[in-house]
Amino acid sequence: MIEIQNVSKWYGSFQVLTDCTTRVDKGxxxxxxxxxxSGKSTLIKCVNALEPFxxxxxxxxxxxxxxxKTNLPKLRSRVGMVFQHFELFPHMTITxxxxxxxxxxxxxxxxxxxxxxxxxLDRVGLKAHAAKFPGQLSGGQQQRVAxxxxxxxxxxxxxxxxxxxxxDPEMINEVLDVMVQLAQEGMTxxxxxxxxxxxxxxANRVIFMDRGAIVEDAAKEEFFxxxxxxxxxxxxxxxxxx
Amino acid sequence: MNYHWDWMFFFQxxxxxxxxxxxxxxxxxxxxxxxxxxxxxxxxxGSVLGVMRTTPRRWLVGLGDAYVDVFxxxxxxxxxxxxxxxxxxxxxxxxxxxMKQDLPYIVTAVVGLGLYTAARIxxxxxxxxxxxxxxxxxxxxxxxxxxxxxxxxxxxxxxxRIVLPALTSEAMNIFKNSAxxxxxxxxxxxxxxxxIIEKTSQVLEITIVVTSCYFVLAFxxxxxxxxxxxxxxxxGLIVGTKGxx
Numbered sequence: 001m002i003e004i005q006n007v008s009k010w011y012g013s014f015q016v017l018t019d020c021t022t023r024v025d026k027g028x029x030x031x032x033x034x035x036x037x038s039g040k041s042t043l044i045k046c047v048n049a050l051e052p053f054x055x056x057x058x059x060x061x062x063x064x065x066x067x068x069k070t071n072l073p074k075l076r077s078r079v080g081m082v083f084q085h086f087e088l089f090p091h092m093t094i095t096x097x098x099x100x101x102x103x104x105x106x107x108x109x110x111x112x113x114x115x116x117x118x119x120x121l122d123r124v125g126l127k128a129h130a131a132k133f134p135g136q137l138s139g140g141q142q143q144r145v146a147x148x149x150x151x152x153x154x155x156x157x158x159x160x161x162x163x164x165x166x167x168d169p170e171m172i173n174e175v176l177d178v179m180v181q182l183a184q185e186g187m188t189x190x191x192x193x194x195x196x197x198x199x200x201x202x203a204n205r206v207i208f209m210d211r212g213a214i215v216e217d218a219a220k221e222e223f224f225x226x227x228x229x230x231x232x233x234x235x236x237x238x239x240x241x242x
Numbered sequence: 243m244n245y246h247w248d249w250m251f252f253f254q255x256x257x258x259x260x261x262x263x264x265x266x267x268x269x270x271x272x273x274x275x276x277x278x279x280x281x282x283x284x285x286x287x288g289s290v291l292g293v294m295r296t297t298p299r300r301w302l303v304g305l306g307d308a309y310v311d312v313f314x315x316x317x318x319x320x321x322x323x324x325x326x327x328x329x330x331x332x333x334x335x336x337x338x339x340x341m342k343q344d345l346p347y348i349v350t351a352v353v354g355l356g357l358y359t360a361a362r363i364x365x366x367x368x369x370x371x372x373x374x375x376x377x378x379x380x381x382x383x384x385x386x387x388x389x390x391x392x393x394x395x396x397x398x399x400x401x402x403r404i405v406l407p408a409l410t411s412e413a414m415n416i417f418k419n420s421a422x423x424x425x426x427x428x429x430x431x432x433x434x435x436x437x438i439i440e441k442t443s444q445v446l447e448i449t450i451v452v453t454s455c456y457f458v459l460a461f462x463x464x465x466x467x468x469x470x471x472x473x474x475x476x477x478g479l480i481v482g483t484k485g486x487x
Contacts, residue, residue, distance in 0.1 A: 045380075048383075048384055050380050050383060050384065072383075073383075073386045073387065073388050074386065076383060076384055076385070076386045077385065077386025078386075079384070080384075081380075081381075081384035083377050083380065083381060083384075084377075085375065085377050087375075087377045087378055087380065087381035088381075089378070089381075089382075089395070089396055089400075090400060090476055090479050091399045091400055091403065091474075091476050091479075100385075100395060101385035101386060101387065104387065104391060104395065105385060105386035105387060105391075106386075132477070132478070133476055133477045133478050133479065134478070134479075135476060135477065135478025135479040136477055136478035137478075149385070150384075150385075153385065153386065
């Protein structure tokens with residue numbers, strides 16, 4: 001579904017991604033972790049070309065995102081993305097947030113889009129808030145709306161870029177619950193997150209990045225049992241021992 | 243004070259058969275017309291320029307920046323003289339003659355005042371767009387919006403809300419700046435003011451009336467935009483940047 005091959009990226013002379021290669025197969029859940037500044041968010045943004053890269057290739061569902069002939073808006077509309085800071089559109093009601101891209105990008109009728117949006121809003125447990133504005137919801141609620149908004153586009157896969165790092169601790173679980181449910185339904189997912197509990201529960205593979213490179217790319221059991229690289233071992237020891 | 247007050251002179255007949263208050267009303271009309279038309283030009287062009295300067299395309303940014311530099315750094319009255327007297331000499335001869343003879347003065351004045359104000363509005367629109375987090379654009383793009391659609395549906399609606407107070411000042415300024423167009427022959431309020439002083443010497447009365455006219459125009463614009471601001475306020479939103487990198 002997602003194939004990342006030898007991707008390298010520079011900001012000026014500073015290399016942020018070094019020769020990254022990995023893949024996410026259909027129905028797979030892959031968790032990307034690593035210390036801050038390791039390039040996790042940059043890598044996941046390369047998948048839907050929010051970040052351009054200078055070398056290598058990313059192929060999503062058979063389409064090369066770096067190809068200048070690729071219709072990026074069309075490709076992106078099929079890849080759902082959830083951001084650290086939710087990024088709901090603050091001037092629109094929750095209903096409009098859910099509907100607008102369905103109408104403007106997919107060409108659905110407004111009624112159809114609202115119906116689909118409200119169905120998903122119900123699924124994330126927020127149906128009662130349809131008429132509110134994002135500023136009137138808590139962070140956890142906003143992030144669940146953001147997930148519903150992405151799902152409303154009927155994506156072939158979902159990208160999560162640190163979906164819980166901006167949340168208060170007590171709101172993290174309500175968001176993770178939605179993600180776990182999604183994973184269990186067979187959604188293809190690539191998640192940048194430090195939530196190792198989530199990784200243990202639903203991940204098929206875990207990727208560990210450090211200084212722009214993929215240091216470890218292993219099945220979940222292998223990663224948590226015995227990571228090969230010393231760097232991943234120390235990282236795991238640090239985040240799991242408290 | 244030895245001043246001879248006479249408020250009734252406004253109802254006296256002038257040389258052209260009208261009354262003095264007719265002159266004021268006519269001036270008020272031209273001031274309003276020039277100002278509103280210039281404001282329309284400035285909002286439209288200023289928005290386009292402001293957006294250009296936030297796009298990822300360098301040549302668009304450069305073009306927008308150059309415009310703002312030129313039009314913000316030259317005094318308004320000099321710009322008006324340029325449109326009236328310099329530009330017609332620089333363009334092809336036929337066009338120059340047409341500009342000098344057939345093009346109504348008000349069009350040239352509106353273009354001059356509009357283009358001047360556009361530079362200032364471009365600056366504000368740009369600041370409004372840049373105050374939004376980058377994540378907003380990314381969220382729009384990730385949903386499949388084109389770059390233009392991220393402006394249309396995501397960035398501009400928020401940017402305008404954020405800069406509305408600054409735009410209000412600009413909209414009020416344009417009424418006051420329109421007084422300068424008297425210098426290129428627009429028979430607006432300030433022109434009538436000067437003319438009435440020359441004819442009647444009733445300086446205080448006419449000053450009070452004309453000042454009040456400008457005050458009311460700017461004040462109405464201020465209230466109108468305050469109304470729009472209240473109507474477009476987003477519930478629960480505290481304006482400020484919440485930033486993704």
